Amino acid sequence: MAYVLGFFAADGNVIKNKRGGEFFSIQIKDKDILIKIRETLNSDHKIGIKKPKKGNILYRLQVGSKEMCEDLRRLGLKEDKTHHLESPEIPKEYFGDFLRGYFDGDGNVWTGEYHKDRKTKHEKILSGFTSSSKKFLVRIKEQLFDFGFKGGSLSCKENYYRLYYSILDSSKLYKLMYSSSSFLYLERKKIVFDRFFERHLEYMRP
DSSP states (O other): OHHHHHHHHHHEEEEEOTTSOEEEEEEESOHHHHHHHHHHTTOOOOEEEEOOSSSOOEEEEEEEOHHHHHHHHHTTOOTTHHHHOOOOOOOGGGHHHHHHHHHHHHEEEEEEEEOTTSSSOEEEEEEEEEESOHHHHHHHHHHHHTTTOOOOEEEEETTEEEEEEOHHHHHHHHHHHTOSOOSOSOHHHHHHHHHHHHHOGGGGOO
């Protein structure tokens, strides 16, 4: 559930309609992970399909539950969370799961070479998170310091913020997010980490 909460923080919405009905929804392009989230929620709600004129097909899970919507609001995940998102208080043992959920929704990992003009080239990895809420990313950075992270670059890009980590902290992030045996993760993102650290085992030492 910590993973689902993290994913919701990235790609979810709380909705209250004119008749007083309350819903929460998650809309993403990865149907497989949405099916797993629905299973975790013990839900049998139908997954809808949205076919925009441009871009990827989107899949949507919408659940009507006033009680769960109230729980989300108490955790800081309100209707206007886009620019006012706050990081919920997550027990330390579940923080990696929460972070993995947010990463799968609004995170990114990239590998490539640097010093390309030199005879000896080096491969690097960058990983991190985006959000329209600076406060949310500042809090995430503070929480990661408690796990031994040393760096972290927070920057503003037009109307959103990015928190990124380089090689050593990316290895810590990988260990933190994928240390549990949970089946909840986006394989296409995890495999970028897997392949990099298979090539660079030196960064995985304690």
